[in-house]
Amino acid sequence: MEQATSESYASRLTRVSAYIHDHLDEELSLDVLAGIACLSPYHWHRIYHAHFGETVAATVRRLRLQRAAADLAHTDKPITKVAERAGYDSQASFTRAFSAAFGLPPA
Numbered sequence: 815m816e817q818a819t820s821e822s823y824a825s826r827l828t829r830v831s832a833y834i835h836d837h838l839d840e841e842l843s844l845d846v847l848a849g850i851a852c853l854s855p856y857h858w859h860r861i862y863h864a865h866f867g868e869t870v871a872a873t874v875r876r877l878r879l880q881r882a883a884a885d886l887a888h889t890d891k892p893i894t895k896v897a898e899r900a901g902y903d904s905q906a907s908f909t910r911a912f913s914a915a916f917g918l919p920p921a
Contacts, residue, residue: 823861826851830862834874838881839899842874875901879915882908886920893920 830851834842847870848855851862863869868876882900885891897908897920912920 823865826853826858827862827865830858834870834877838874838878842870844870875911876915879912882912882920883916896920 830847833847833850844855844859848858851858853861859870866873878900882896885896885899886893893908894905897905900908902908902911909919909921
């Protein structure tokens with residue numbers, strides 16, 4: 815890949831990563847993120863996956879779970895509120911995802 819193209823992709827991926835971090839509480843659609851990168855959704859997702867080694871959905875899930883872990887460790891928020899903020903409809907699904915990611919339950 816040419817250096818100019820590589821730098822262009824890196825710049826676009828940086829913009830998208832910043833947007834994801836700043837909007838974790840919102841719905842993050844592939845179309846919106848591709849628009850920020852100024853690429854088609856298919857091409858952008860291919861580039862993203864190749865660069866970061868995970869899909870956008872996996873990135874968002876990982877970041878939300880990391881934020882949830884910090885909330886559980888440093889605040890008195892109940893698990894149900896932390897689970898809602900992380901995008902889970904039930905505490906049970908949050909507990910399964912949290913346990914899979916960190917090897918222990920959120921409690």
